[in-house]
Amino acid sequence: MIRKHQPRRRIPDVRLLSCILCIIFPLILSSCAPSHANRVVIGSKNFTESLMLGEIIAQEIEARTHLKVERRFYLAGSYICQQAILAGRIDLYPEYTGTALTAILKQPIGSEKSDIYQRVKQEYETRLDLTLGPPFGFNNTFAMEIRGHDARRLNLKTLSQASAYAPQWRAGFGYEFMERPDGYKGLAAAYNLHFAAPPRIMDLGLLAPALKDRQIDIAAGNATDGLIAAFDLFALEDDRHYFPPYEAMAVVRQQTLQLHPEVAAALAALGGKISDQEMQKLNYALDGLHRDPKDVAHEFLLSKGLLP
Amino acid sequence: MERTLASAPVIEFRDVAYVLPNGKPLLLELNLEVQRGETLVLLGRSGSGKTTTLKLINRLLAPSGGEVRVNGSSTVEANVIRLRRSIGYVIQDVGLFPHFTVERNIGLVPRIEGWEAPRIHNRVEELLQLVGLEAKIGERYPHQLSGGQRQRVGVARALAADPAILLMDEPFGALDALTRDELQREFLSLKQRLSKTVVFVTHDLREALRLGSRIALMEAGRLVTVLPPEGFVRSDDRLVAAYVRAFADGCELVAQRGSL
Amino acid sequence: MNLLHFFMENRGQILELSLEHLWLVGISTLIAVLIGIPLGILSARWPVWNRPVLGTANIIQTIPSLALFGFLLPVPWIGERADRLAILALTLYALLPVIRNTYTGIRSVDPAVIEAGRGMGLTGRQLLLQVELPLALSVILSGVRVAVVISVGLATIAAAIGAGGLGEFIFRGLAMVNNQLILAGAIPAAVLALSADFGLGWLEKRMRPR
Numbered sequence: 066m067i068r069k070h071q072p073r074r075r076i077p078d079v080r081l082l083s084c085i086l087c088i089i090f091p092l093i094l095s096s097c098a099p100s101h102a103n104r105v106v107i108g109s110k111n112f113t114e115s116l117m118l119g120e121i122i123a124q125e126i127e128a129r130t131h132l133k134v135e136r137r138f139y140l141a142g143s144y145i146c147q148q149a150i151l152a153g154r155i156d157l158y159p160e161y162t163g164t165a166l167t168a169i170l171k172q173p174i175g176s177e178k179s180d181i182y183q184r185v186k187q188e189y190e191t192r193l194d195l196t197l198g199p200p201f202g203f204n205n206t207f208a209m210e211i212r213g214h215d216a217r218r219l220n221l222k223t224l225s226q227a228s229a230y231a232p233q234w235r236a237g238f239g240y241e242f243m244e245r246p247d248g249y250k251g252l253a254a255a256y257n258l259h260f261a262a263p264p265r266i267m268d269l270g271l272l273a274p275a276l277k278d279r280q281i282d283i284a285a286g287n288a289t290d291g292l293i294a295a296f297d298l299f300a301l302e303d304d305r306h307y308f309p310p311y312e313a314m315a316v317v318r319q320q321t322l323q324l325h326p327e328v329a330a331a332l333a334a335l336g337g338k339i340s341d342q343e344m345q346k347l348n349y350a351l352d353g354l355h356r357d358p359k360d361v362a363h364e365f366l367l368s369k370g371l372l373p
Numbered sequence: 374m375e376r377t378l379a380s381a382p383v384i385e386f387r388d389v390a391y392v393l394p395n396g397k398p399l400l401l402e403l404n405l406e407v408q409r410g411e412t413l414v415l416l417g418r419s420g421s422g423k424t425t426t427l428k429l430i431n432r433l434l435a436p437s438g439g440e441v442r443v444n445g446s447s448t449v450e451a452n453v454i455r456l457r458r459s460i461g462y463v464i465q466d467v468g469l470f471p472h473f474t475v476e477r478n479i480g481l482v483p484r485i486e487g488w489e490a491p492r493i494h495n496r497v498e499e500l501l502q503l504v505g506l507e508a509k510i511g512e513r514y515p516h517q518l519s520g521g522q523r524q525r526v527g528v529a530r531a532l533a534a535d536p537a538i539l540l541m542d543e544p545f546g547a548l549d550a551l552t553r554d555e556l557q558r559e560f561l562s563l564k565q566r567l568s569k570t571v572v573f574v575t576h577d578l579r580e581a582l583r584l585g586s587r588i589a590l591m592e593a594g595r596l597v598t599v600l601p602p603e604g605f606v607r608s609d610d611r612l613v614a615a616y617v618r619a620f621a622d623g624c625e626l627v628a629q630r631g632s633l
Numbered sequence: 634m635n636l637l638h639f640f641m642e643n644r645g646q647i648l649e650l651s652l653e654h655l656w657l658v659g660i661s662t663l664i665a666v667l668i669g670i671p672l673g674i675l676s677a678r679w680p681v682w683n684r685p686v687l688g689t690a691n692i693i694q695t696i697p698s699l700a701l702f703g704f705l706l707p708v709p710w711i712g713e714r715a716d717r718l719a720i721l722a723l724t725l726y727a728l729l730p731v732i733r734n735t736y737t738g739i740r741s742v743d744p745a746v747i748e749a750g751r752g753m754g755l756t757g758r759q760l761l762l763q764v765e766l767p768l769a770l771s772v773i774l775s776g777v778r779v780a781v782v783i784s785v786g787l788a789t790i791a792a793a794i795g796a797g798g799l800g801e802f803i804f805r806g807l808a809m810v811n812n813q814l815i816l817a818g819a820i821p822a823a824v825l826a827l828s829a830d831f832g833l834g835w836l837e838k839r840m841r842p843r
Contacts (some may be wrong), residue, residue: 149795
């Protein structure tokens with residue numbers, strides 16, 4: 066043992082003190098955390114449309130209420146957002162009915178597609194202490210996109226028609242589309258799609274450029290993709306109605322609405338105000354023109370007379 | 374020379390054997406008695422079984438065969454903790470608790486026996502004086518003491534609860550010759566003031582002759598002979614004679630014993 | 634906007650995520666200590682437990698952290714809430730340093746001290762609580778320090794599965810290619826790790842036996 070000549074205080078005192086401190090200190094800190102008393106935290110997923118919706122909701126609430134709005138955008142996906150809202154780290158975020166049903170509630174689509182919004186709302190309210198705001202008015206379902214040039218040349222309008230050419234094509238999909246129950250697997254079965262090689266998997270943002278540059282021939286994009294017009298892409302019609310509807314709305318904590326009923330009013334004001342085309346234009350403003358989301362959101366709300 | 378009392382022996386070994394788990398025997402057929410008030414020295418070279426014998430007394434080891442009796446009861450039947458607390462134990466490395474002051478070290482057994490603080494404090498002071506240390510050493514920590522001081526504290530600690538039996542395993546072996554001599558002398562003076570039964574392990578014949586009332590010579594796990602010091606130096610036994618030759622000046626020591 | 638300005642503007646969120654981070658690290662370390670120290674004592678007392686206990690903790694450590702998070706996702710109750718999952722995973726990773734250092738700390742107590750204690754009639758419990766643990770405390774604390782520093786780093790990955798904490802800044806910053814956001818997560822996390830290391834190291838030195 067190393068012998069040092071230093072006077073030492075009694076161990077028990079220091080030990081006891083530090084034990085007490087280690088337990089109490091974090092608890093004190095936690096209670097100092099800013100409360101939700103007069104603020105609302107809005108989350109969004111990590112792609113353009115979600116970000117756009119998040120910003121629009123945020124500015125509407127800021128304009129209509131006296132609440133402070135905190136933005137926690139670019140959360141990495143549906144699961145992350147779900148965990149965050151359940152834990153109370155965020156108060157609301159924009160979601161889609163189809164995603165909520167299959168990926169979060171983990172239920173099958175079923176044959177009746179018209180009442181998905183109601184089903185989701187009921188499940189959320191009874192099981193999860195969450196509720197839905199009114200739909201924004203557009204349906205961002207999956208859209209199988211091909212180059213406009215090919216669509217015109219081969220006279221293709223629907224997916225059934227396109228499936229004949231599948232063996233000659235290279236497909237490109239995002240991670241979620243490959244894994245989700247309402248994604249590739251079901252689609253291939255519904256339309257009898259057989260590609261020569263396994264589909265390439267890549268980031269959502271890279272799909273459109275890859276399609277344009279002929280690295281892939283068909284991609285699973287979204288109906289409201291901003292780059293559809295810009296890159297001269299064509300969205301094939303889902304004639305067998307495989308894809309469920311993906312109506313967009315806000316998912317919000319019931320506790321938040323009880324604490325701040327004015328949030329419900331703000332969400333109601335946004336109900337039905339964004340059409341498919343309008344969403345496409347908003348997305349294009351970000352993806353194609355690289356404008357600031359705050360400016361785009363502000364302009365949109367102004368044009369719709371939504372800023373009181 | 375101490376008188377042996379004509380009463381039952383304090384410690385008894387009856388046909389005791391101790392065998393390691395791997396089969397190697399450390400002690401065989403040990404029959405030995407320790408009388409009240411005597412200082413029995415277990416003498417022998419390394420590996421002769423003397424430390425094993427000592428540890429059988431306070432049940433740090435249990436016999437593989439035969440029986441060890443302390444104050445009439447078998448060690449394996451008695452309450453181990455009570456047994457150990459009634460026996461003082463001093464080892465060569467002392468084993469003072471480095472995180473306790475000298476006072477807390479000495480007062481440990483009284484404290485866990487539930488003595489009140491003032492009584493413990495008085496006892497510690499008394500013991501420090503007994504072993505020849507200043508009272509203010511009580512506040513120091515073991516690492517601040519010299520080797521000799523540490524062993525004195527070790528002895529004080531062993532005596533704290535006033536046990537009737539004291540076991541000492543080469544307690545002065547790690548000290549320099551001068552300090553050893555000093556402590557041996559103090560041991561003898563302590564022996565006169567307190568009447569304890571002591572079992573003392575050493576490999577040094579001079580120490581054995583100086584301190585012991587009887588010397589038990591052990592070799593290869595067996596007891597060779599038990600003799601008082603004068604009988605030891607005059608013995609014809611081959612092994613004993615070898616020992617005496619090896620410590621040639623032991624004879625002079627015996628002659629000088631009377632003057633101590 | 635320069636970095637300092639960014640930090641000031643978003644200090645509310647930075648504080649909140651730091652507290653989330655501290656909460657994850659604090660709870661998991663506490664549980665790891667409550668489980669790990671007894672396990673360490675067990676394997677020090679009865680060496681037959683040494684191999685299974687340390688061996689298991691070792692195996693857990695070799696599982697890549699993100700993979701462990703993934704394994705635990707389908708587990709009922711644990712997998713439903715990301716913070717429970719993260720706390721469980723962080724606890725598992727903190728076990729090895731705590732167990733191993735408790736074992737080492739107790740084993741490295743001077744055998745003469747143990748022998749003297751036993752010979753004096755200290756019961757097993759008294760020996761453990763009054764002698765072995767106090768003497769092993771410094772080494773045990775060193776293990777806790779390692780566990781805390783590991784946890785602070787691992788908790789940043791926990792954000793990948795939605796458990797919150799400073800890692801959220803990092804992942805968001807990566808998605809938006811926004812350096813300031815990344816640093817808003819990385820710098821406080823580094824500060825947390827360094828302070829824990831420094832603070833516990835200081836405590837460790839105070840406890841060291843002579």
